[in-house]
Amino acid sequence: MNDLLAFRWEGKPVIRSIKDRDEHGRWDNTRYTIMSVSCLAIFKSDQVNGD
Template sequence: MTNEHQRLVSVESQSEYNLTSGKSETRIFVKMYVDAVKKGLIADIGADRWQTLCVLSSFMNEKGECYPTQDQIAKALNVRREAANKRIKALCDYRWQGRPLVVKQKTRDPKTQRWENTRYTIMPISQLAIFDGDTEELPEPRDE
C-alpha cells in the first residue's frame, strides 16, 4: 500500500510473544480513520452495511477474498441467517461513488452442479486491506 493518499479504513496485524509461556499470538484489527467520516463513506453506507462490511473484513485474506459461511456471518452479526443474507445482499448491491465495495461470486461443483462455496471480495475502493493489500485513493466528496 502506498502512503500517497489518506486511508479511510485499514486492517492490521500485531504479533505478541509471551516470554513467560513462550507462545506467540497474532491479533488482527480493523481501523477506521477520521477521513472515512469526513469524506462521507460512513454516513453513506449506513449502520447495517458498515457492520456487515466489518464482519466480512474479519475473514479476508491479503487479496480481499473472504469465504465465511452464512452461519458464521449470522453469528458474528448476532442475527438470524435470513437477516444476515439480506444484509450481505444489501452490502453487495451498495455502490460507493458508483462502484461496489464487495463483489460476491458463487461457484458450483462441476460434477454435481451443487453450490460449492461463496467468495466475497472486498474491493480496494472500500479502503479495507490486510497484509499489504491495496487500497485506492478516493476523490473529495461532491457537494450536493
C-alpha cells in the first residue's frame, strides 16, 4: 500500500489516504481514494471483456 501511496503519475498521486480517529482520539480507520488521474475503474458497464 505504501508503494501505491508514494507512486505518482505525471506528478500527481494515484491513491490518497485519510486516517480517521475514534471518539477517544485513537486511530480508527484509513480510507483510501483512487484518484481520477489513475484512470482505474471498477464495475464499469462499458468494460472490455478481452474478446
